Amino acid sequence: MPHVPPDIIDGKAVKSLVDAQAIQGAVVLGQPGGWAVLVRYGAMERAISAQRARRPRLWRNLNTAAAFVREELGVPRFEVDTADYDPDAVERKRPDQAERLLRQREAAEHDAWFRSEVGKTLDGIAAGTVGLVSDEDHRKRWQKKRTEMLARAGQAG
Known part of the structure; x- marks a missing residue:
């Protein structure tokens, strides 16, 4: 089955949802090269986007993604989906x-x-x-x- 990228939401909108206590849940989703965070609010589930980009933000390791969900989103319990996680898929050179x-x-x-x-x-x-x-x-x-x-x-x- 082909990989369908999730819909995204920008950081400012997520901050507004957090301030309004509207985040109902989160999923740390394994992606090629890292971890994306999906937020659930209402009937929607969207990936948090990278700054100034129309693609999901990727965290390099699970610990930093989990810390973001717990501390920034205020969601102490969340799911982790490792199905598409491939740490070697994206070569990171700087x-x-x-x-x-x-x-x-x-x-x-x-x-x-x-x-x-x-x-x-x-x-x-x-x-x-x-x-x-x-x-x-x-x-x-x-x-x-x-x-x-x-x-x-x-x-x-």
Whole structure:
């Protein structure tokens, strides 16, 4: 028998049904790649949709789907249907995840290096081994450098 996808309901509508205490029951339904949650209200039974999608939301494991039903929907007793559950049916790859983690690690390493350098400089100032440049001296040095750069630019142009 071919698999017929369930009708869906969006999260905001489910929240309204929960607030109105209109949820009569729930089924955690095994799907290829995860678990969907069906809610029962009135004579209707619908799957909760993924955000901004017209397909059922899938939880990766049964525990998180069950916690959602129990804690978010307030349904302490519910059915579990494993008939169509196939954890290997959907390959979950997140190439962006590896790149994001690499950027996070690089940022953390740079932050540690930067804090170390600032700490060394502050220690050197406190010990008197690192000299300070007055604002006036800095302005004079920068003005001299700027004049040299503008002269070179004028010769090149």
